[in-house]
Amino acid sequence: MQIKTVAELAAEGKSPEVLFWVGCAGSFDDKAKKVSKALASLLTQAGIEWAILGQEESCSGDPARRAGNEFLFQMMALQNIQVLNGYNIRTIVTACPHCFNTLKNEYPALGGHYEVFHHSQFLQKLLDEGRIRIREEVFKGKKVTFHDPCYLGRANGEYLAPRAVIRKVFQNIEEMERHGQRALCCGAGGAQMFKEAEKGLKEVNIERTEEALRVHPDILAVGCPFCKTMLSDGVKHFEKEEHIRVADLAEILAEAAAPIPESESKN
Amino acid sequence: MYPATMKYLPNILFLMCFLAGSGYFAWQMRRIIRNIRMGRPLNLNNRLPERLKIMALVALGQSKMVRRPLAGVMHVIIYLGFIIINIEVLEIVLDGLLGSHRLFAPYLGRLYDVLIGSFEILAAGVIVACLVFLIRRYGGQVQRLKPTGDLKGWPSRDAVIILATEIILMTLFLTMNAADGVLQTRGVDHYIRAGAFPVSAGLQPLFAGWSEAGLVFLERFCWWGHILGILAFLNYLPHSKHFHIILAFPNTFYSKLEPKGQLPLDENVLKEVRMMLDPQAQPDSASSDTMPSFGAKDVTDLTWKQLLDAYSCTECGRCTSECPANLTGKLLSPRKIMMSVRDRMEELGRLREKHGPHYTDNKKLLGDYITPEELWACTTCNACAEACPVNIDPVSVIVDLRRSLVMESSAAPAALNAMFSNVENNGAPWQFSPADRANWIYES
Numbered sequence: 001m002q003i004k005t006v007a008e009l010a011a012e013g014k015s016p017e018v019l020f021w022v023g024c025a026g027s028f029d030d031k032a033k034k035v036s037k038a039l040a041s042l043l044t045q046a047g048i049e050w051a052i053l054g055q056e057e058s059c060s061g062d063p064a065r066r067a068g069n070e071f072l073f074q075m076m077a078l079q080n081i082q083v084l085n086g087y088n089i090r091t092i093v094t095a096c097p098h099c100f101n102t103l104k105n106e107y108p109a110l111g112g113h114y115e116v117f118h119h120s121q122f123l124q125k126l127l128d129e130g131r132i133r134i135r136e137e138v139f140k141g142k143k144v145t146f147h148d149p150c151y152l153g154r155a156n157g158e159y160l161a162p163r164a165v166i167r168k169v170f171q172n173i174e175e176m177e178r179h180g181q182r183a184l185c186c187g188a189g190g191a192q193m194f195k196e197a198e199k200g201l202k203e204v205n206i207e208r209t210e211e212a213l214r215v216h217p218d219i220l221a222v223g224c225p226f227c228k229t230m231l232s233d234g235v236k237h238f239e240k241e242e243h244i245r246v247a248d249l250a251e252i253l254a255e256a257a258a259p260i261p262e263s264e265s266k267n
Numbered sequence: 268m269y270p271a272t273m274k275y276l277p278n279i280l281f282l283m284c285f286l287a288g289s290g291y292f293a294w295q296m297r298r299i300i301r302n303i304r305m306g307r308p309l310n311l312n313n314r315l316p317e318r319l320k321i322m323a324l325v326a327l328g329q330s331k332m333v334r335r336p337l338a339g340v341m342h343v344i345i346y347l348g349f350i351i352i353n354i355e356v357l358e359i360v361l362d363g364l365l366g367s368h369r370l371f372a373p374y375l376g377r378l379y380d381v382l383i384g385s386f387e388i389l390a391a392g393v394i395v396a397c398l399v400f401l402i403r404r405y406g407g408q409v410q411r412l413k414p415t416g417d418l419k420g421w422p423s424r425d426a427v428i429i430l431a432t433e434i435i436l437m438t439l440f441l442t443m444n445a446a447d448g449v450l451q452t453r454g455v456d457h458y459i460r461a462g463a464f465p466v467s468a469g470l471q472p473l474f475a476g477w478s479e480a481g482l483v484f485l486e487r488f489c490w491w492g493h494i495l496g497i498l499a500f501l502n503y504l505p506h507s508k509h510f511h512i513i514l515a516f517p518n519t520f521y522s523k524l525e526p527k528g529q530l531p532l533d534e535n536v537l538k539e540v541r542m543m544l545d546p547q548a549q550p551d552s553a554s555s556d557t558m559p560s561f562g563a564k565d566v567t568d569l570t571w572k573q574l575l576d577a578y579s580c581t582e583c584g585r586c587t588s589e590c591p592a593n594l595t596g597k598l599l600s601p602r603k604i605m606m607s608v609r610d611r612m613e614e615l616g617r618l619r620e621k622h623g624p625h626y627t628d629n630k631k632l633l634g635d636y637i638t639p640e641e642l643w644a645c646t647t648c649n650a651c652a653e654a655c656p657v658n659i660d661p662v663s664v665i666v667d668l669r670r671s672l673v674m675e676s677s678a679a680p681a682a683l684n685a686m687f688s689n690v691e692n693n694g695a696p697w698q699f700s701p702a703d704r705a706n707w708i709y710e711s
Contacts, residue, residue, distance in 0.1 A: 003708045024695035026707070033707040040708075054705040058694035066647045067683045068562065068669030070536040072690055078544065105529035110537075150648040155528025181653050185591040190647030194696055195682035198644040201596025208591075 001044055005054035006087045015087065016051035018043070018122075021094035021103065024059050025225030031232060032225035035095050038254035039119050043093075045257060046131035050093075056083050062098040065106070067191035074110065077102070081112035091115045093122040095250055097151035097224045098189075104156070118152050120162035120223050120249050127168050134168050138256040144170045145217040147208070147231060148183035149224035162223045165249050169256045174215045184208050188226035209234025213244070220246045281363035281494075288498030295505045299578065302616035306571035311521045318520050321658070326519040331656040335585070338403075341396040345433065348393035349512060352440070355386050359494050372461030383462035387444060390437040391466045397430045397437075404430075411584030417603045422508065422582055429509045436496050443489030445470035446482050455479055458486075511581035515657045518579035521572055522658040527649045530666055535559040536674070562670025565632045566612045569667060576659040577608035586651035586661060592644040599644035601651035601661035607636040608664060633668050642668050643680060 009016055020043060025032035043050045061076035084092075092114050094100050104116035117125075126132045146166055152158050159180045166173055178184045187197065187204025197203055209231055212220050220235065222228045225248075232246045311318075324330045329346060333339035358371050372379045404412045404426060414423035444467035450458040464471075474482060504510045538559065542548045563569050586601035587593050593600050611632045619626050630636075645665045652660045672678045679687070686696045694701045 003705075005705070022704075022707070024697065027704045028695060028697055028699045028707075033710065036707050052705060055701055057704060058701070059690045059696060061690070063696050064687060064690050065530060066666065066669075067679060067686070068666065068671075068673035069679070069687050070533045070561065070670050071540060071674060072687055074532075074536055074540045075543075076690060076694075078540065101526070101528040105526050106532075109532045150646070150650075151528050154649040154653045156526050182589065182650070184594075185646045185648035185650065187591060187595075187646060190645050191683060191686065192646050194686040195643070195680050197595075198592070198597045198599070198640055200592070200598075200644070204591045204595050204646065207595050 001041060003040055004051045005056070006051045006089070007054065007056065009051050010087060014049075016089075017049040017091065019084075019087075019089045019092045020050050020052050021060075021092050021096075021099055022052055022057060023094055023096035023099045023225065025229075026095055027057070029225055029229065031228050032095075035225065035228070035248040035250050038248065038250040039093075039095050041254050042123065042126070042132060042250060042257060045259065046126045048126075048131075053083065053087075058083075060099045060102040062102045063191040063194060065102070066189070067194075077107055077110050077112070081107055081110055084112055084114065089114060091117070093117045093119055095119040095223075095225070095248065097149040097155070098226070101151045101155050118156075118158060118161070118223065120152065120165050121158065123249065123253055124161045124164045127165065132253065133258045134253075134256050135258045136169070136256075139169050139219070139252070142170065142218040143174055143216065144219045144221055144252075145174045145176055145212055145215045146179070146221045146223075147176070147186065147212065147227055148179060149222070149227050150183070150185050150189050152223055153183055154181060162221075162249055165253060166221055169252055174217060176211050176215055178211060184211065186224075186227040186230035188230045193226050193229075203234075205230035205234040206237060209238060213238060213240065217244060219252065220244055221249060221252060222246060223249050275366070278364060278366045284495060284498060285360065285363065288495075288501060292501050292505075295502060298616065298620070299505055302612050303571050303574045303578065305567050305612065305615065305619070306569050306574040307567075309570040309572055311572060314524055317524060318522070321522050321524075322516055322520040325522070325656070325658055326515040329656070331654075331658075334654075338583075341399050344389070344392040344396045346512075348389040348437070351389055352386050354382065355440075356494070356497060359490070363494060368457055369459060369461045372459060379461055380463040383444070384465050387441065387464060387466040390440050393437045394434050397434045401427070401430050411588040411602075417584065417587065417600050417606060418582065422606070425507050425509070426582075428503070429507065432496065432500055432503075436493055436500070439489045439493040439496065441467045441470060443486055443493060446474055446486035446489065449474050449477070450479070450482050450486060453479065453482075455483070508580065508582045511579050511657060514575065514579040518575055519658050521575065523652075523660055523663075527652055527660075527662075530663070533561060533670065536561055560671075561674035562672070563633070563664070563667035564671045564675065565627075566608060566615055567627075568671070569608065569632075569664060573660070573664055573667075574608065574612055576661075576664075577605050577612060579657050580605040580609065580659055581657070582606065583656065585654040585656065586659070589650040589654040591646055591648060591650065597644035598638070599641045601665075604637060604641065604661050604664055605659060608632065611636045633671055637668060639672055639678065642672065 006016060006019065020039065022036050026036040058080055059076055060080065061073035064076065065073035092103055094103065094116070097118055100116055100118045103114060107114070123132070144166060146162060148159060152162065163173060184207065185204060186208055212231065220231055222231060228246055228248055235241050235244050235246055329339065329343055332342050358369070361370050362368060375382065403409050407413060444462065444464050447458060448464045448467060448471050451460050474485065477485070504513065560568065566574060580602070582602055584602045590599060590601055618628055642665055645662070647662050647666065649662055652662055689696050689698050693699055
């Protein structure tokens with residue numbers, strides 16, 4: 001699969017239809033890199049003209065902002081906006097709800113106006129348009145539950161898109177007791193990902209994993225790189241990694257996707 | 268002249284009580300509004316139709332209350348009792364002023380019976396609901412309502428005072444109707460036949476043997492007790508968590524309309540950042556005199572809306588019961604954050620009343636009321652804001668206080684300082700080279 005940067009496209013005098021904002025986790029974290037790969041292959045399969053910023057991408061500033069470092073956030077945001085506006089980027093898709101929230105809601109106040117999609121929303125659109133086809137047998141008989149990311153769900157009111165994507169592949173979703181608006185955080189938000197938890201009786205990801213285990217899923221679906229880390233750690237803590245797979249929506253979909261025949265494909 | 272004065276003595280007495288009660292309340296409201304105005308300005312007078320809709324749904328329609336069905340339904344009963352029985356209070360006030368008895372009865376006819384009958388049923392409902400709430404609070408089944416932790420001491424006493432007062436007021440109302448009903452059947456002068464008494468009819472046998480004078484005394488005693496109790500309760504509100512019955516309306520009206528995940532831009536920081544990025548930029552004269560401050564150290568650094576949030580909190584603890592940090596034993600409780608804001612605001616307000624509007628003591632919200640350990644436990648997941656029946660936003664307060672810790676005091680946990688420097692130097696929160704950012708493409 002060939003992945004181009006926006007700079008390379010610009011050199012050819014082209015501009016991408018969609019920018020895939022990879023994010024720091026998607027670029028550097030091993031578990032999240034797999035999600036980046038999966039989303040990249042789905043975008044290509046769907047015939048989207050897309051590109052990444054590559055080395056020109058920087059942290060969106062989300063963890064700095066939630067941790068109270070508004071200076072650093074604004075510096076990062078202004079720098080990213082300069083790059084995005086320089087390339088005249090209009091549409092962005094990202095697999096990180098934190099980047100999604102920041103780019104979509106917080107960049108406009110600093111001069112960055114884009115149409116931003118969480119990958120669940122973009123994939124739902126591609127599925128609805130028939131641009132991704134599913135082999136229904138891939139996950140047949142498997143039980144799935146979905147952990148809502150705080151920054152997609154409560155923070156942005158999106159509960160349906162990830163479920164719509166999952167329902168294309170699985171017959172139904174076995175919901176955890178706390179889901180949707182009441183979903184429990186994985187414990188990583190608000191920059192907790194980058195520090196030890198404060199003193200307490202339990203780790204948040206353990207509490208959440210226990211809840212997930214109660215529905216006995218084969219697959220614990222996530223839509224956020226941090227949730228993926230936290231819940232994978234949780235599943236490992238209970239020594240259930242042989243039985244339960246923590247997987248992002250993009251990975252699930254990429255595995256279930258059927259290649260679209262050349263003749264029908266747009267490119 | 269003497270007999271005339273005597274004749275109108277109750278009216279005059281009532282007028283004085285009524286004016287004193289409502290006047291003192293107005294005076295208290297001035298104090299409350301002054302305290303809220305200690306907060307930073309923020310213009311929220313936009314998108315009025317949307318705001319009205321939220322207020323109608325969330326405050327009037329109790330849409331978030333009923334997410335927990337038992338408490339929700341009980342609350343709706345008390346709330347309907349409060350709203351609807353106010354129609355009766357209007358009649359009571361007019362009767363008090365005019366010396367009439369059941370003034371509305373002749374005008375409303377059958378409807379009057381229906382109204383009084385439904386007030387009685389509601390009043391009985393309120394008594395039942397308040398009893399259920401007392402049992403929930405002291406039965407120990409509901410963790411968030413236990414008289415320990417955030418609710419130790421005054422907050423729990425406050426809750427009991429409220430519930431007991433409501434039970435007493437409703438009992439007075441029903442007893443008054445019972446006595447009135449007996450007087451009506453006896454055809455006593457002044458006690459016109461009016462109203463239906465589906466509940467208090469059950470109490471009437473208790474008073475069957477009473478003399479006419481005794482019944483009149485009882486009816487008058489309950490009438491006065493009820494209305495004076497209401498006036499007293501009104502003036503208790505500003506000191507109590509029960510203030511939410513009024514402030515839920517403005518607080519939901521001024522709800523955050525942006526997505527919950529969106530934090531407001533700190534304009535003071537933006538000025539500095541722009542200067543840093545543009546060497547030509549001149550500091551504007553206003554900001555060069557005084558050092559701008561970043562984030563919030565005290566209640567005066569929060570916005571008036573955040574202070575209104577604190578006054579609107581009824582300490583139900585739904586926020587805390589959904590908070591991942593609190594559920595896993597961390598010190599953070601979003602309810603306690605809002606209670607601390609209110610306590611500090613009240614304290615500073617009192618001090619400023621005494622020593623002038625710019626007075627500051629050497630205490631601060633940050634440190635003296637809310638500790639860094641609480642703040643650093645938050646995952647900003649917004650479960651608290653989502654759970655709040657009156658749309659309070661504790662996350663914004665937490666982030667504003669974090670901003671002060673980080674930008675004013677450089678007091679972030681070491682791990683977060685490391686993250687900051689990675690973001691600044693490598694463009695990622697981890698220590699990776701920006702040059703390797705796209706290497707994932709080539710890895711299998």
